[in-house]
Amino acid sequence: MIQMAKKMEKEAIKSSGIDFIRLGFALFFLVAVLTYSFLSSGSIPNNMFLAIAALFGAYMAMNIGANDVANNVGPAVGSKALTMGGAIIIAAIFEASGAFIAGGDVVKTIKKGIIDISAFGGNADPFIWAMMSALLAAALWLNFATMMKAPVSTTHSIVGGVMGAGIAAAGFTIVSWSTMGKIAASWIISPLLGGVIAAIFLYAIKKTIIFQNDKVAAARKWVPIFVAIMSWAFVTYLTIKGLKKIWPSIVDVLVFLPDEKKPSFLIASVFGLIVAGAVYIILKKTVANRATNLHNTRDSINLLFTVPLIFAAALLSFAHGANDVANAIGPLAAINDAVITGGISAQAGIPIWVMSVGALGIALGLALYGPKLIRTVGSEITELDQMRAFSVAIAAAITVIIASQLGLPVSSTHIALGGIFGVGFLREYLATTGPKEILVKQQTNIEDEKRVLKAYSSELKRLEDKADKTKADYERIVDLYKAIDHEEDKIKRTKKHIKSIEKVKYVKRDAIKKIIAAWVITVPASAVLSAAIFFMIKGIVL
Template sequence: MGLEMIQVAKKMEKEAIKSSGIDFIRLGFALFFMVAVLTYSFLSSGSIPNNLFLAIAALFGAYMAMNIGANDVANNVGPAVGSKALTMGGAIVIAAVFEAGGAFIAGGDVVKTIKKGIIDINAFGGNVDPFIWAMMAALLAAALWLNFATMMKAPVSTTHSIVGGVMGAGIAAAGFTIVSWGTMGKIAASWVISPVLGGVIAAIFLYAIKKTIVFKKDKVAAARKWVPIFVAIMSWAFVTYLTLKGLKKIWPSIVDVLVFLPDAKQPSFLIASIFGLIVAGVVYIILRKTVGNRATNLHNTRDSINLLFTVPLIFAAALLSFAHGANDVANAIGPLAAINDAVVTGDISAKAGIPLWVMAVGALGIALGLALYGPKLIKTVGSEITELDQMRAFSVAMAASITVIIASQLGLPVSSTHIAIGGIFGVGFLREYLASTGQVETIYKEEINLEDEKKVLKAYNNELKTLEDKVDKTKADYERIVDLYKLIDEEEMKIKASKKHIKSVAKVKYVKRDAVKKIIAAWVITVPAAAVLAAAIFFMIKGMVL
């Protein structure tokens, strides 16, 4: 026994050393990237006053970008990994490439210096120094909060993190009147709108897949008919989503090349939809043939049909990553671009140009953060909320794109993180609902059987009492008493087992409640936590400088 304990202890020690070694390597890569960014920024801006502030801000921007990669990108690839459509390594490679590609190709050359207009830059009165300190505080606070959330395995909104950071630093710099409270109200509304919309849409698509394919007797024939339709709908949704959200910042350049398009600064929903319909039509034609050919090798089982959704899921993960890189890179480089613009021009602008090196900090930082620290959140999103297969993950991906399209047309504020997690909640709760409705009849039958068992037990007890009260017992009476004791024991065990089974059937939970509570709590406190951190950091910077 002692030898076994020693061996177990040695094994644990080896695992701990291995784990700490890997953590040290990760930290080394992260520190090397941040120091490289700091050094480049400082050396390339040596002739500019306040270049030290710019270099430190670049360091904070690199740290923020890595935290976005570690936390937010999990929502794009987590469902695909959880459903085993992608391996962890494959997901990281695809996400890193497409995140960086989205940032470089469609990240735009101009970014709003104040995310979503939550504070009024005029409140700084043209005083550049407090503005620079506020943006630095916002960046560092948002990054620290994301870092903490990732450690706690809680997927949170990076947009809300930077919004909270900007708000808190702005209040510290110029008071509460600097904040646009109407805008903050809309952002707070997204805490409810995003997950509810995402959950409902994901549940609708999963139920539609079940109704048209899974619940059919001939699943292969149903899949041959419906899989091309569902994937075509997904193609329309993703191309529309990508056009509206991923290409909006470079749309003028696209219009210059494709001269037949209307001359507009951003793509309209109609144009995006037409692009989507064209791609959807091509996809449907291709898939009708390929699914028809594959159907001959499929078994009439759910697992076999699931395989048809694997390739669409991989495309979904790639496109979601591209759109995320195009949009959320601004969370990392928006304040950094604002600081760079303020340092270079000595003025505060509502919009700032993005130098290539600033874009590179955002793009490479997101990819590096994902590769180093992303697996923890990918596992949480993919498998620690509810069990996902390809159909369920496909429904979550559909929800991610369609919810953004609906919200953008209605002018509703939404968070991509909340949509994706809400979609996972949605498919999990749908499973619970379908299980409970299917089990009502089972429970009813079990309860009838339980009542019958109780009647039998009562009859045995009555018979036993009668025999035990009998004065002149025969040999047969004693033998029957012995048999009755055995029968009563058996009947009591049956009743106990039936009660336990009814209780277990009635309490089937496909969504882990602890995970739900932790994630929702993290969502609610993201903005105030980042705001308090940013205010504290602003006063610390101000105290150090003055």
Template sequence: MEIQIVKKMQKEARKSSGIDFMRLGFALFFMVAVLSYSFLSMGGVPNSMFLAIAALFGAYMAMNIGANDVANNVGPAVGSKALTMGGAIVIAAIFEASGALIAGGDVVNTIKKGIIDINAFGGDVNPFIWAMMASLLAASLWLNFATMIKAPVSTTHSIVGGVMGAGIAAAGFGIVNWTTMLKIASSWIISPILGGIIAALFLFSIKKTMVFKTDKIKAAVKWVPIFVAMMSWAFVTYLTIKGLNKVWPNIVDIFTFLPDTKKPTFLVAAIMGLVIAIIVYIFMKTRVNKKAHSIDNSREGLNRLFTVPLIFAAALLSFAHGANDVANAIGPLAAISDAVMTGGISEKAGIPLWIMGVGAIGIAMGLALYGPSLIRTVGSEITELDQMRAFSVAMAASITVIIASQLGLPVSSTHIAIGGIFGVGFLREFLHTTNIKDDIAQEKEEIADEKKLLKAYSRELETLDAKEHKNKEDYERIVDLYKKINDEEDNLKESKKSLKSSRKVKYVKRDTIKKIIAAWLITVPATAILSAMIFFMIKGIVL
């Protein structure tokens, strides 16, 4: 029997190592292909070797973004079983790459978030190139480590820390815009709290309007179209503000009736969202009415109505993420390319198509090869999600960004999504505690009664023991009392244990929370220190 178990373990180990080897092979092939293309196409340009190596780092960074950050977009849908793991990977890969290529823009800021002053380089291109290379590699290594320990972290904060650390190493602490850094640090608190509150509010409203009702089907016919229409408004507004902002001038050129602005205004985005929301409401009203007769009057029946909206939410979140966060991989790479090609340092740089392709394909490959681990963590290892809870998290992801963008608050999409999951988990704990208050009160009364009874039996036993002349009935009663006291002590222990377990129900896994928050807090300093070390290493090798 033991030999069979050992053989089975060996077979599984060989299978796992084979899959890991294949993943590594695909990843290395992609990076080598990027390195070769960059070197061969730019071979005659001075510093082309730096550009080729930077392209390698950019490909590595893009894959790490796909492996770590994309999980926040599709993890809740997978955890709630609205999507299978394979389906989520296919949808996310397509929409991430589409967002990067279609709406990623043709220009990026060379210095992420304006956290360092490029004038501090004094026009010297070489230290600038080394700093960008160091920031890319440091952010990539940190994301790789975070993915290994199953900690979803912000890729934006990773590259910010990398740029800051390399900038300090190149030109001292004066190069950093500390006001901007303070705003970024504040997002560690603002993002998860806002995301958690909004997700919890939406979940509570869903419960109050449908789940807690006796006739859940009747409530669903009324409220599901409203909630899905709200989601449509939020996502179209979110997508317009965050996903189309870089290509908005091109959209205005095509649709001339739109206001001629560099970026979409909130009013325009909100009106576009409202139009789509009305269409979605009418469609959902018809669909829910048709399905009402085939839906169970239960929580599971209600969950089925949120499956399709969740799939659309995962796709739209992935598109917006690809449009925005591809810059974390290709921003420094585009800066290096611009510096190599022009011999100068620019605040903004054009993005060659091949660099955009590196970012788009890299994110999709990283997701497909190494994304499932983080998708499982986000979807099921923080708290248990169903479709309604996942829907609330998706709503929080879009609405929080809209609110933050209007108030000028710095937020992280990663922290918002994880905060939303925390929010629905803690709401479950709160509602559980509220619901069992009466049970706890009853258990306390039972414990008090058992204690009184135990004392009464003990006093009677002491009286009988003290009696000098005992008859047969006395001895029988003493035996009976010992048995009753023993039974009551067992009952008392069970009651106390039951009361303790009722109070200790936790729907959010505390160990996972601690690990994730710790990773969030050290992301910027860790990547900054690592980036500074890599900068000095590159400088030492070159000089």
């Protein structure tokens, strides 16, 4: 007992030491951003607002890294395709690369047009306070959600923050409620689409490979096809979502492309098909060579999906960095523009230092605090192996493509988690409906055993009521008691087996309830917090 207490004390000291180091790195980054932004804008009026906004932006970026990035690499870690350290390194590099390379030169200062900036009447001060409030509120909510191990949408967090501060500054009429309705719809659309597509792909893999007698031969035929489909989806997704902001520069280099401001679905699909064809040819030969060392087991086939999963995690991280960096730096870019120009514009240029705050903050937040959410996404919702994680990854890319073409609002966080729910519920469905014939047979056996038991009980009662029992009667009574015990035991065991099959739960219900609750309250929680911060800033300034 004493040794156990000493061991627990030692672990607690070690854990607190690591937490202190993490906090030290985080504070160093925040102080560095605050100092640089203040010193570099010394000649600008209201530069203190800009410095504090930069601090909030850095804090927001770190929380995006700690919470949202887990959705990109969590499945790969949960399936053991990547180690935690490997996942953090890959995600940090590609998140930062996506932000720097494809993060764009201009972002909309009001995320998704949820408020009307004309309501500020050209007055920059309340606009600056509103954007600062939105940043801090969204960051605080993300920080809380990460502590509670609840993966939430960073986009919805900043949307709620902007909405709450906007209402506090100019009333409810400032909000575009139709846009907010679309965002609310995404709470249902995103996880449902992600879950259905992930389940379809996992079932297709099971049907074509795992349920076959010769799994190795089936894998040689189908694995290159599935990975080629994934390649098409990711290249198309990356072209549409990740490269749209630098597309004019690409068109200038590749002059044969149509002169468009952003890539069309057709162009992105052609790019995807070219890459998919090359991947199929290469992988067909690679899988054929590896097939000689494979065993006819599920675990052996799973190994073929490891490398595609690593690429998927990298590409998802790149696209996420390109798109979601705006959640951290969009309001900061707006504040920077308002402070420098003294006015309010719908769009603002992004200085390199602002982009750096977003990119480096996301990477640092992931490295310091990302593992908690990565474990939640990767292993605490349902058990993932490589083919299940592969299905989740491909669902994320295809869902975004479908949604973008249909004009549906979706959240990458909700899509990824919906995909995990989808593969988990598919496992439950197959576990309960697969052995249906066995269940029917066992239920029939129970009825037969009950009839036998009833016959034994009737015979026993008749013999026990008999007045003049013979030696044979007593021997038969003893045999009947034994037979009745045996039949009751058989019925009990069969019922227990049926119950265990019918109650298979591969998705942890508590995790689902917590995550869905966090999704639903993200926008209102951020909004209320942002409004309170706005009034506090206004009270201090005035």
